[in-house]
Every structure is written in structure tokens, then in C-alpha cells.
Amino acid sequence: xxxxxxxxxxxxxxxxxxxxxxxxxxxxxxxxxxxxxxxxxxxxxxxxxxxxxxxxxxxxxxxxxxxxxxxxxxxxxxxxxxxxxxxxxxxxxxxxxxxxxxxxxxxxxxxxxxxxxxxxxxxxxxxxxxxxxxxxxxxxxxxxxxxxxxxxxxxxxxxxxxxxxxxxxxxxxxxxxxxxxxxxxxxxxxxxxxxxxxxxxxxxxxxxxxxxxxxxxxxxxxxxxxxxxxxxxxxxxxxxxxxxxxxxxxxxxxxxxxxxxxxxxxxxxxxxxxxxxxxxxxxxxxxxxxxxxxxxxxxxxxxxxxxxxxxxxxxxxxxxxxxxxxxxxxxxxxxxxxxxxxxxxxxxxxxxxxxxxxxxxxxxxxxxxxxxxxxxxxxxxxxxxxxxxxxxxxxxxxxxxxxx
Numbered sequence: 001x002x003x004x005x006x007x008x009x010x011x012x013x014x015x016x017x018x019x020x021x022x023x024x025x026x027x028x029x030x031x032x033x034x035x036x037x038x039x040x041x042x043x044x045x046x047x048x049x050x051x052x053x054x055x056x057x058x059x060x061x062x063x064x065x066x067x068x069x070x071x072x073x074x075x076x077x078x079x080x081x082x083x084x085x086x087x088x089x090x091x092x093x094x095x096x097x098x099x100x101x102x103x104x105x106x107x108x109x110x111x112x113x114x115x116x117x118x119x120x121x122x123x124x125x126x127x128x129x130x131x132x133x134x135x136x137x138x139x140x141x142x143x144x145x146x147x148x149x150x151x152x153x154x155x156x157x158x159x160x161x162x163x164x165x166x167x168x169x170x171x172x173x174x175x176x177x178x179x180x181x182x183x184x185x186x187x188x189x190x191x192x193x194x195x196x197x198x199x200x201x202x203x204x205x206x207x208x209x210x211x212x213x214x215x216x217x218x219x220x221x222x223x224x225x226x227x228x229x230x231x232x233x234x235x236x237x238x239x240x241x242x243x244x245x246x247x248x249x250x251x252x253x254x255x256x257x258x259x260x261x262x263x264x265x266x267x268x269x270x271x272x273x274x275x276x277x278x279x280x281x282x283x284x285x286x287x288x289x290x291x292x293x294x295x296x297x298x299x300x301x302x303x304x305x306x307x308x309x310x311x312x313x314x315x316x317x318x319x320x321x322x323x324x325x326x327x328x329x330x331x332x333x334x335x336x337x338x339x340x341x342x343x344x345x346x347x348x349x350x351x352x353x354x355x356x357x358x359x360x361x362x363x364x365x366x367x368x369x370x371x372x373x374x375x376x377x378x379x380x381x382x383x384x385x386x387x388x389x390x391x392x393x394x395x396x397x398x399x400x401x402x403x404x
Contacts, residue, residue, distance in 0.1 A: 005315050005318075005319065009319060011312075011316055012316055012319060012320070018284060018287070019284070019320065022280055022281060022283075022284040022320055022324070023320050023323045023324035023327070024324065025276075025277050025280040025324070026277045026280070026281065026320065026321065026324030026325060026328060026377070026381065027323075027324040027325070027327040027328035027331065028277075028328065029273045029274060029276065029277035029328065029377070030277075030324065030325050030328025030329055030331075030332060030373065030374070030377050031327075031328040031329070031331040031332035031335065032273060032332070033269070033270055033273050033274070033332070033373055033377075034328070034329060034332025034333065034335075034336060034365065034369075034370060034373055035332050035335045035336050035339075035363065036266065036269060037266060037365065037369045037370075037373060038332075038336035038339075038340065038363035038364055038365035038369070039336075039339075039344075039361070039363045040262050040265075040266050041363070041364045041365065041366060041369060042340065042361055042362045042363040042364035043262075043357070043361050044258075044259050044262055045364050046357065046358050046361055046362060047255060047258075047355055047356060047357050048252075048255060048259070050191075050193055050356045050357065050358055051252055051255055051355060051356045052228070052248055052252075053131045053224075054131055054191060054193065054196055054356055055196075055356060056246075056248050056251040056252055057128070057222045057223050057224055057248065058223055058224055058225040058228045058231050058234075058247070058248045059223040059225070059231055059234060059235055059238075059245060059246065059247055059248070060220045060221065060222060060223065060245075060246050060251065061079070061085065061089070061220065061221040061223070061238065061240075061243050061244075061245050062079065062219065062220045062221075062243065062244050062246070063076075063077050063078055063079055063242065063243065063244070064242050064243060064244050065077050066078070066219065066220070066244070068103070068219075068220075071103050071104055071105045071118065071172075071219075073102065073103075073104050073172070073173065073174045073212045073213065073214045073217075073219070074174050074176075075174060075214070075215070075217055077219075078102075078214060078217035078218060078219060079100070079217060079218050079219070079220070079221065079243070080216065080217055081216060082100030082216075082217065082218030082221060083100055083123070085100070085221055086098045086099055086100050086221050089221060089223060089238055092234060092237060092238070094225050094226060094227070094230045094233070094234050095223060095224070095225060095226075095234065096127065096224040096225055096226050097126055097127040097128040097222075097223070097224045098128075098221055098222070098223045098224075099122070099123050099126035099128045099129075099221070099222050100123065100205060100218035100220070100221055100222075101120060101121060101122055101205070101218060101219060101220055101221075101222050102119075102120070102121035102205060102208045102209060102212065102214055102217070102218045102219050103118060103119065103120055103121075103219040103220070104118075104119040104121075104171050104172060104208065104212045104214075105117075105118060105119070105171070105172050106118070106119040106169055106170055106171040106172070106201070107169070107170040108151070108155070108159065108167055108168070108169055108201060109167065109168040109169075109170070110159045110160070110161055110165070110166075110167040110168065111159065111160055113158075113159055115155065115158065115159065116199075117155070117199055117200060117201050118199055118200045118201075119169070119171060119200075119201055119203060119208060119212070120200055120201070120202050120203070120208070121202075121203050121204065121205040121206075121207070121208025121209060121212075121218075122202055122203075122204070122205055123143065123204075123205050124140055124141055124142055124143050124204055125143065127224070128222055128224055131191050132150070132189050132191065132202060133189065134189055134190055134191065134192075135187050135188065135189050136153050136156075136188045136189065136190050137162065137163045137187065137188050138150075138163035138164075138185065138186050138187030138188055139186060139187045140186070140187055140189070140202075141186050141187070141202060141203065141204050142204065143204050143205075143206065144204070144206075145186065145204055145207065146204075146207050147182075147183055147184050148183065148184055148185075148186035148203075148204075149167070149169065149183035149184070149185060149186060149201055149202065149203055150185075150186055150187045150188070150189055150201065150202040151167075151185060151187075151188055151189075151201050151202075152188070152189060152190065152191075152196070152197030152198055152199075152200060152201075153188055153189065153190040153194075153197055154194045154197050154198035155197065155198050155199070155201070156185070156188045158198070161185055161188075162185065162188070163185055163186065163187060163188060164184065164185065165184070165185050166182050166183070166184055166185075167182070167183055167185060168180060168181070168182055168183075169181055169182075169183050169201070169211075171211055171212050172212070173212050173213040174212060174213035174214050174215075175213055179211060179212070179213075181211060183203075189202075191358075192358040192359055192360065193356050193357065193358050193359065194347065194359050195356065195357075196356055205218070228248060231247040231248055231249070232247060235247050252355075254355055255355045258355060270373070270376065274376065274377060274380045275380075277377075277380075277381075278380050278381060278383070278384035279384070281317060281320060281321075281381055281384045281385060282384050282385070282387060282388060284320070285313060285316065285317065285385055285388035285389070286387075286388045286391070309389065310386075310389040310390060312389075313385055313388055313389035314382060314385055314386075314389055316385070317381055317382055317384070317385030317389075318381075318382065320381065321377070321378050321381040321382065324381075325374055325377050325378055325381075328377075329370065329373075329374055332365075332370075333365060333370065336363045336364075336365040337365070339362070339363045340362050340363045340364060340365070341362075343360035343361060343362045344360065344361050344362075344363070345359060345360045346359060346360070346361060347359050
């Protein structure tokens with residue numbers, strides 16, 4: 001076997017430029033696919049984590065009749081004594097944080113401009129609010145603040161607001177009326193997701209309840225777990241009459257579907273790129289076969305069997321694959337690692353609240369994806385070399401000896 005590789009190395013060295021370009025094509029294909037795999041993985045990973053921490057959490061407990069699309073603050077659709085309910089849930093070992101939240105629809109007005117927003121009343125000290133406390137300026141509201149409000153950076157920029165400025169907030173109350181009040185901007189936050197930051201404002205839960213007329217009620221109990229895979233077990237443990245308990249998979253069906261589709265789409269891209277690179281390998285070996293017709297005739301005439309000719313060409317393909325895939329894998333890993341740190345800026349992609357994406361995507365290359373891609377590339381290269389190898393093995397010695 002070692003002799004086959006020695007002969008293969010010598011044969012590839014006869015046409016170094018062609019061998020180099022063939023290996024380079026395989027390297028570029030491998031590097032491209034590795035980076036694309038890292039990009040897709042980073043995109044879906046970012047979307048899932050961002051959606052969970054900003055929008056759905058791992059579990060939500062709501063009133064049985066609550067409709068999150070309507071943002072109603074009528075008492076019959078809300079959870080009564082939500083802090084007591086949250087405290088009982090947070091006592092479970094699997095639960096990292098459980099906190100009541102009140103949602104209401106509102107309008108922010110400043111400097112003759114108005115923007116529709118979602119008002120979120122939160123318990124400021126809850127660990128679940130950590131994503132909102134990345135402050136560009138100012139500070140987050142406190143539990144006893146009755147005049148403060150926190151807004152997102154895109155909203156502040158569009159309305160020309162800064163910390164200390166006044167704005168007017170209108171809210172639909174529990175009685176179906178509209179109430180209006182002035183608030184002072186305490187802080188401006190960014191989650192790195194412009195689509196989300198531009199449409200939400202934060203008030204302390206107590207103030208949001210009083211302002212909207214919800215009193216001692218909340219829209220949902222937002223729950224984070226130590227391990228999201230335990231969501232079904234925890235949901236079963238907190239079942240209660242009059243409540244609906246939704247896990248993150250139920251609340252993010254679109255995201256799960258897109259994730260499955262992206263895996264299929266990535267496989268399709270892999271087949272296209274590897275198909276192109278396999279064609280290059282086939283072309284290289286076919287040219288080698290026609291150029292070495294006389295040599296093949298001599299080898300067969302001195303007793304080399306067809307399977308040995310096939311082994312020789314497979315050895316050449318293996319050397320091309322080894323060099324090209326190794327260089328491509330290292331390049332793809334380096335590219336993924338670099339952009340995994342600095343990210344790729346896309347800005348506001350306009351994605352709906354069902355699937356949030358950060359403005360900057362960070363590619364994330366998994367070991368499984370890298371190994372699978374390397375093995376697949378190697379196998380396809382060897383399979384592509386079978387046709388030229390079999391063509392060479394079937395040459396008749398007499399005809400080959402008379403070839404050029």
C-alpha cells in the first residue's frame with residue numbers, strides 16, 4: 001500500500017500546477033462549506049437564544065383565556081396575585097427565575113411624533129431582566145419609581161430622546177379607556193436586536209398595574225430554567241386549574257420549523273458545492289488517465305491487475321483529498337473563529353417577534369459539523385475518482401501500449 005502512495009505522489013508531481021489547482025478547488029469548497037455551516041448554526045443558535053431570553057422564556061403561565069396577540073389588561077384575562085404564583089414556581093429546583101410581567105399596548109409621543117409600542121411591566125430586580133439591563137446611557141427603573149421609563153436605543157434615536165427627557169405615554173386600560181401620563185426617560189437600553197428594541201418600553205410592575213388599571217394582576221409568569229430540556233417536566237409540575245402553561249417549543253413552532261428547514265437547505269448546498277469540486281477531481285484524474293495511457297499499458301503488461309490500477313488512482317485521489325481538505329478545513333475553521341468573535345453585521349432584518357435575530361450574527365462551528373463535513377468531502381472525492389480509476393483498469397495492454 002505504501003508503494004501505491006509513493007507512485008501516486010510521483011504522478012501528482014508530474015503536473016504540479018494542475019494538481020495544486022485541483023487541491024485548491026477542493027480546499028476552497030471545504031472552507032466555504034465549513035463557514036456556511038458555522039454561519040447557519042450561529043444564526044439559528046442566536047435566534048433561539050435571543051427569542052427565548054427576550055420573548056418567550058422556557059415556560060409561560062397565563063390565564064386560560066389570555067390571548068397574547070390582543071395585549072388585553074382586562075382582569076378576566078389576567079393572573080391574580082402573580083407575585084405569589086411566581087414565588088411558588090421559583091421554589092422548584094429546575095427553575096432559574098420566575099417573574100410576573102404585565103403587557104399592554106400603548107403609544108409614545110415626543111416632539112410631535114408618536115410611535116406605537118408594547119408596554120412591559122416588570123419586577124426590576126428579577127434575574128430574567130438581565131438582557132434589558134445593557135444600558136447605553138442612564139439606568140434601569142427601580143421598583144418604587146412612579147415616573148421613570150426605560151426605552152430602546154432605536155426608539156430613542158427615532159424620537160430624539162435622551163436620558164432625563166420627558167415623553168407622553170398613552171395606554172389602553174382594563175376598562176377599555178385610554179389613559180395618558182408623562183414619564184421621564186431613566187435609561188436607554190440595547191439588546192442588540194433593533195426589531196425588538198424599537199417597539200418596547202419598560203415600567204416597574206406596580207406602576208404598570210396602576211397606570212393600566214390592572215391592579216394586582218399580570219399577563220404572564222415568565223419562567224427561565226437551568227436546562228430548557230426540562231421544560232415539559234416542569235410544565236407538568238405546575239399545572240393548575242384556570243391556567244394555560246406553554247413551553248418554549250409550543251411558543252416557537254415557527255422557529256423550530258425554520259431550524260429544521262435550514263438543516264435541509266444546508267445539506268442541499270453541501271451537495272452542490274461538493275458536486276462541483278468532485279467534477280474538478282474527476283477532470284484531473286481523467287486527464288491523467290489519457291496522458292498516461294502508455295504507462296498504464298506497461299503496468300498491465302508486466303502483471304499489474306485491474307484492482308491494483310484502481311488502487312493507484314484511488315491513492316492519487318486520497319492524496320489530493322488529504323491536502324485539499326486539510327487546508328480547506330483549517331481555513332474554514334480560522335474564518336469561522338474570526339467572525340465568531342467579531343460577528344457579521346446585518347442590521348435590522350425586520351424579523352417578526354416569533355423569531356428574533358440580533359443585528360450581528362456570530363458564526364458558530366460545532367465539532368460534529370466539522371467532522372461530518374470533512375468525512376463527507378473525503379468520501380465524495382474518492383467516489384468521484386472511481387470512474388477514472390475503472391476506466392484506466394479496463395484498458396487493454398496492447399491498445400494502451402500503442403497509445404500516446
